[in-house]
Amino acid sequence: MNNSQRAARTMEIGRAAGFDLCGIAPAAEFPELAHLEEWLARGHSGEMRYLHDARRRSPALAMAGARSVIVCALNYNTALPTSTDTPAPENMPAAPRGWISRYAWGDEYHDVLGEKLEAIVEQLRREFPEPFEARAYVDTGPIVERVAAKYAGLGWLAKNTCLINEEMGSWLFLGVIVTTLDLAPPDAAETPAPDLCGNCSLCIDACPTGALVEPYVLDARRCIAYLTIELRGAIPLELREPIGRNVFGCDICQDVCPWNRRAPATALPNFQPRQNKERTLFSPDLEWLISISEEEFRAAFRKSSVKRAKWRGLVRNACIAIGNSGLKQGEPRFEEIRARLAEIAACEDATLAEHAQWALDRIGCSPKLS
Ligand code: B12
Ligand code: SF4
Ligand code: SF4
Structure with a gap:
C-alpha cells in the first residue's frame, strides 16, 4: 500500500470506529500555530498554564518521530433548542432555569471518544505490520486539535475560533492520534478547507x-x-x-x-x-x-x-x-x-x-x- 492508500484505509477505520469525520494531517508546524506565542503573551490563556507547554507549537514535538496526526470528529448535536432559542429567565414563570452547554448534557466526551480512538489504534496494529508508536488524545495532549483538524481537511477555523465543517456545522468533538506512521498524502497540508465565514460577524x-x-x-x-x-x-x-x-x-x-x-x-x-x-x-x-x-x-x-x-x-x-x-x-x-x-x-x-x-x-x- 502506498501512502494515499494507507491514508484512505485509516480514514475508513476511523469511520468504522463510529466517528462522523476522519482525516490525516502531517505532523508539521502549521502556520496558525505561529499565533500561539502572541496569544499567550497577550495573557489570553488566563490561568490555563498547560497551554504554555512548548510542545503545542508543533505536533512533531508531541512525540519523538511523529509523522502523522489522525484527526477524528464526533457529532454531539441533539434535536433540542439552542440557548438563544429558549426563553430568557425573566420569561420563565415556573422556576428560574439555567443553561448547561450542549456538549455537557450527556456522557463525558473524553471517555466516549477515547474508547473509539483506542479501537482505531488496535485496528491499525492489526493491519499495518511494522512497529509504530501511536498516542490518542482528547484535549489532554500537547496538541492544538483544531489546527490539526483543519489540515486533516475536517473544516475551517472560524471567526468564533471553532472548527466548522460545511455539512456538519461546529457541534463536533475532536480527538487525535499522533503516530510515527507516515500516512499523510504529500499534498495534505496544502489543501485545507476554505474559510466560509465570509462577511458574517x-x-x-x-x-x-x-x-x-x-x-x-x-x-x-x-x-x-x-x-x-x-x-x-x-x-x-x-x-x-x-x-x-x-x-x-x-x-x-x-x-x-x-x-x-x-x-x-x-x-x-x-x-x-x-x-x-x-x-x-x-x-x-x-x-x-x-x-x-x-x-x-x-x-x-x-x-x-x-x-x-x-x-x-x-x-x-x-x-x-x-x-x-x-x-x-x-x-x-x-x-x-x-x-x-x-x-x-x-x-x-x-x-x-x-x-x-x-x-x-x-x-x-x-x-x-x-
Ligand atoms: C483551552 C481550550 C478552551 C479554552 C480556550 C478556547 C480557545 N479558543 O482557545 C476555553 C475554556 C475558553 C474553551 C472553550 C470552549 N471549548 Co475548548 N478547548 C480548549 C483546548 C483544550 C485547547 C485549545 C487551544 O489550544 N487554544 C489555544 C488558542 C490559541 O487557540 P484558538 O483560540 O483556537 O486560536 C487558533 C486560531 O483561531 C488561530 N488564530 C489565532 N489568532 C489568529 C489571528 C488570525 C488573523 C488568524 C487568521 C488566525 C488566528 O490560531 C490559533 C492556533 O494557534 C481544546 C482541545 C485541544 N487540545 O486543542 C478544546 C476545544 C478547542 N474546545 C472545544 C469546545 C467544544 C469548547 C466550547 C464549545 C465548550 C463550551 N460550549 O463551553 C467552548 C468554545 C469557545 C470558543 N469560541 O472557542 C472543542 C472544539 C470543537 C470545535 N468544533 O471547534 C475542543 C477541540 C475540545 C475537543 N476535544 O473537542 N476551550
Ligand atoms: S466566545 Fe463564545 S463561548 Fe465564549 S463567551 Fe463568547 S459567545 Fe460564549
Ligand atoms: S463569522 Fe458567522 S459563519 Fe463565521 S463562525 Fe461566526 S457566526 Fe459562524
Whole structure:
C-alpha cells in the first residue's frame, strides 16, 4: 500500500470506529500555530498554564518521530433548542432555569471518544505490520486539535475560533492520534478547507462578554466557558451580568452561527441530556443547582463533563445565574431561593458567600432583608 492508500484505509477505520469525520494531517508546524506565542503573551490563556507547554507549537514535538496526526470528529448535536432559542429567565414563570452547554448534557466526551480512538489504534496494529508508536488524545495532549483538524481537511477555523465543517456545522468533538506512521498524502497540508465565514460577524456581535476580541481571536479570560469551568476563584464583577444564565460553558457563538442551522443531530444516545426524576441537564432548575449537596453532585455528574467545575464552581455559577434571572419577590420559589442564598451567604467559604450575597442584592434582597 502506498501512502494515499494507507491514508484512505485509516480514514475508513476511523469511520468504522463510529466517528462522523476522519482525516490525516502531517505532523508539521502549521502556520496558525505561529499565533500561539502572541496569544499567550497577550495573557489570553488566563490561568490555563498547560497551554504554555512548548510542545503545542508543533505536533512533531508531541512525540519523538511523529509523522502523522489522525484527526477524528464526533457529532454531539441533539434535536433540542439552542440557548438563544429558549426563553430568557425573566420569561420563565415556573422556576428560574439555567443553561448547561450542549456538549455537557450527556456522557463525558473524553471517555466516549477515547474508547473509539483506542479501537482505531488496535485496528491499525492489526493491519499495518511494522512497529509504530501511536498516542490518542482528547484535549489532554500537547496538541492544538483544531489546527490539526483543519489540515486533516475536517473544516475551517472560524471567526468564533471553532472548527466548522460545511455539512456538519461546529457541534463536533475532536480527538487525535499522533503516530510515527507516515500516512499523510504529500499534498495534505496544502489543501485545507476554505474559510466560509465570509462577511458574517454574528458570533462576534452576539458574544455577551466581548471575548471574541477580533475575528479568529478569543480572550479566554472573558469567555464564559473559561469563567464557569476553568476559573476557580471569584468571577470578575463586571463579567457577572453578561454571563446571564450560563452555569457551565456557553453555546452562544455557535447557536447564532448560520452553519449550525441545519446541523444534523447525532444518532448516539450518549449526548442526550441526562434526566434523573424531574432533574434534567437541559436548561436545569437553578434552585436545584444552588441546593445540591456535594454527595448529590457526585452522583448526578458521575462520568459527566460538568464535574470539571466541581461542586463549588457549579454552586457559584448558579448563584450568578439566579442573580441574572430577574426573579422578584412574590414570584413562585422566591422565598425558597432567597433562604438558600442567605444560607450560602453565611457559609465559611468566602468566595461562595460573596457570590450568594451578590445574587441576593440582584434579586432585591439587601442585607437587612436577607
Ligand atoms: C483551552 C481550550 C478552551 C479554552 C480556550 C478556547 C480557545 N479558543 O482557545 C476555553 C475554556 C475558553 C474553551 C472553550 C470552549 N471549548 Co475548548 N478547548 C480548549 C483546548 C483544550 C485547547 C485549545 C487551544 O489550544 N487554544 C489555544 C488558542 C490559541 O487557540 P484558538 O483560540 O483556537 O486560536 C487558533 C486560531 O483561531 C488561530 N488564530 C489565532 N489568532 C489568529 C489571528 C488570525 C488573523 C488568524 C487568521 C488566525 C488566528 O490560531 C490559533 C492556533 O494557534 C481544546 C482541545 C485541544 N487540545 O486543542 C478544546 C476545544 C478547542 N474546545 C472545544 C469546545 C467544544 C469548547 C466550547 C464549545 C465548550 C463550551 N460550549 O463551553 C467552548 C468554545 C469557545 C470558543 N469560541 O472557542 C472543542 C472544539 C470543537 C470545535 N468544533 O471547534 C475542543 C477541540 C475540545 C475537543 N476535544 O473537542 N476551550
Ligand atoms: S463561548 Fe460564549 S463567551 Fe465564549 S466566545 Fe463564545 S459567545 Fe463568547
Ligand atoms: S457566526 Fe458567522 S463569522 Fe461566526 S463562525 Fe459562524 S459563519 Fe463565521
